[in-house]
Amino acid sequence: MSAVADTPSRDTAPAPRWRPLGQADADWLRERAAPALRAWQDEWFEAGAFDVLDAQAFAPGRAFADGGACWRAGASLAAQTEPGAWKRHALAAMALSAQADAQVPDTLLAPLQAQMLDALLARLADALADGAPGERAGFERALPGDAPGFAAGGVRLRIGTARDPQLLDLYCAAELAWARPLSALPAAKPAAPTARAEALGDNPVRLSAVLGRCRLTALQLSELAVGDVLTTAQSLHEPIALRLHADGVAPRTIAHGRPGRAQQRLSIELTTLQQKRTP
Structure with missing residues (x-):
């Protein structure tokens, strides 16, 4: 009696490759x-x-x-x-x-x-x-x-x-x-880099999302304890400001959005963008 090794079936469908949905x-x-x-x-x-x-x-x-x-x-x-x-x-x-x-x-x-x-x-x-x-x-x-x-x-x-x-x-x-066939789609030509893209490159920038603000007296600040709740002036329905930070320059609001979740992380879904400044 001869032993036959188990081999994967040729009919098994390959696992789909991840790609963003559109x-x-x-x-x-x-x-x-x-x-x-x-x-x-x-x-x-x-x-x-x-x-x-x-x-x-x-x-x-x-x-x-x-x-x-x-x-x-x-x-x-x-x-x-x-x-x-x-x-x-x-x-x-x-x-x-x-x-x-x-x-x-x-x-x-x-x-x-x-x-x-x-x-x-x-x-x-x-x-x-x-x-x-x-x-x-x-x-x-x-x-x-x-x-x-x-x-x-x-x-x-x-x-x-x-x-x-x-x-x-x-x-x-x-x-x-992901089962959608992509072979019939024309291959997109890579866009030529613009002067701005070449100048900016991969330089990192720092952004912050401002959830809300509140005012306290020095006495109130000194008496804060674990479990205290701070109420901000921000309404639940107001958009959150997204601010750009740069060295030597005051933070600037560049967009607004609403909070959300991406898998297990907090996220911000942009709802408006500030008018871009032209150099």
Whole structure:
């Protein structure tokens, strides 16, 4: 008897290479979801009014929004919706008008709404996970705290109608977007360095984010203790100033933003930039 060494399967998909997500990735996932959405509409309705109304990349660490029912499919897909919003569409699937709402018992509508949503999620999972690395999984009901962490970020697809524009939010992990073929894209030519870029080079600069300011008397300062809370004059809704520090020059505000989180670090998302000074 001869022993055969284990060798990796040739069918194993290579691990995707990390890259930042852009609008092209979001649009590509939208295009993959659209045929599945149309097929689902043809199955349930005489006339289709549903569409992928918005597709946006999101930062790492995003979780479900507060409220609504949640689903997940493995670590690559998650969905959130408000089940009550589907009642009108369940009536439409039964070829009934909205005026029939009071005449149709919830015991009949609730199972139909669940079947419609399950069918939609199944079609979307098949369309978006097809060809992506990793094991495909169907959607299962989840609690908000059980949402995938999306450590690399991802894309949110918002599905709805003109009357109900936020029926379903579908969260796709970055790994699904990384399956987008890039070979057909023209190679970008490196931009020639400008005179300013050559002059500035890699010289480091120092920035600080001013969370708020407060005034204390010398006596109050001397009596501070661990656990004391200092209240600043900054409102929770006011933007945070981002200041540039240079030797021999007073700090200068160059931008404003709002606090956020990037993985396990505090971050500042810029909302406005000061007018650049011309030399």
